Amino acid sequence: xxxxxxxxxxxxxxxxxxxxxxxxxxxxxxxxxxxxxxxxxxxxxxxxxxxxxxxxxxxxxxxxxxxxxxxxxxxxxxxxxxxxxxxxxxxxxxxxxxxxxxxxxxxxxxxxxxxxxxxxxxxxxxxxxxxxxxxxxxxxxxxxxxxxxxxxxxxxxxxxxxxxxxxxxxxxxx
Numbered sequence: 001x002x003x004x005x006x007x008x009x010x011x012x013x014x015x016x017x018x019x020x021x022x023x024x025x026x027x028x029x030x031x032x033x034x035x036x037x038x039x040x041x042x043x044x045x046x047x048x049x050x051x052x053x054x055x056x057x058x059x060x061x062x063x064x065x066x067x068x069x070x071x072x073x074x075x076x077x078x079x080x081x082x083x084x085x086x087x088x089x090x091x092x093x094x095x096x097x098x099x100x101x102x103x104x105x106x107x108x109x110x111x112x113x114x115x116x117x118x119x120x121x122x123x124x125x126x127x128x129x130x131x132x133x134x135x136x137x138x139x140x141x142x143x144x145x146x147x148x149x150x151x152x153x154x155x156x157x158x159x160x161x162x163x164x165x166x167x168x169x170x171x172x173x174x
Contacts, residue, residue, distance in 0.1 A: 026105070026165055028062060029070040029098050030055050031077050033109035034084060039116055050149055051111045054121065057150060058107070061157035065168035070103040085110070088124055095131035103128050107160065118142045121156050125163060135163040 035051040037043050059069045080097040081087050087094045087108045098106035106126045113119040118140055125135030137159045141152040154170040161168035 025068060027068040027070050027103050028105045028107060028160075028164075029072045029101055029103040030058055030062075030107045031072060031087060031094070031097075031109060032074065033111050033121075034088065035111050035113070036085070037113045039113060046144060047111075047113065050144055050146075053146075053149065054109060054111060054153060057153040058109075058157060061154055061170065062160065062168065065157075065161055065165070067164070070098075070101050072097060072101050072103075072106075076100065088122075091124065091126045091133045092131040094124070094126045095128045098126065098128035105134075105164070119144075121152050123156055123160065125160060135160060 033051050033054040035043060035047060037047055063069055076097065077087070080093055082093075087097070088110055091108075094106045094108050098104075104127070106128060108124045108126065110122045111119055112122050121137075121139045121141060123135070123137040124133055125137070126132070127134045137156055139152045139155040139159065141148050157168055158170060
């Protein structure tokens with residue numbers, strides 16, 4: 001059996017630290033989610049509030065997996081967005097916005113509400129370096145309950161993580 005010398009052990013430890021540091025540096029910007037409400041009573045205050053809660057919830061979930069969250073301020077997002085749904089439909093423009101803030105990926109999100117009974121959290125994950133859409137995610141939320149919204153955000157985080165580094169484990173207690 002071959003003996004491992006001290007230099008080989010230190011080299012192995014160093015490689016472990018370097019590979020961990022590289023994995024931990026995935027930089028993702030999550031834009032504010034847009035509400036696309038197709039119901040007969042669109043944009044009620046509770047739905048606007050729920051939509052606003054999605055971004056911080058998703059950021060918190062992805063931080064648990066050591067993703068670096070890049071903040072893109074509301075004004076910069078507004079300047080890049082030529083209208084409702086524009087960034088969602090134009091990955092190249094979302095990528096350009098992400099480049100300005102040194103992100104690796106940008107998630108452009110939407111809360112699509114076709115009914116009072118359910119809504120869909122939708123996300124487009126864009127790789128910044130080439131503007132390519134690398135993930136198109138949909139997670140269903142049945143009802144406006146806060147706990148259900150949290151579970152739906154967790155589901156979205158799992159889907160995003162599977163495309164990226166696969167290191168997220170959602171909490172199951174709520």
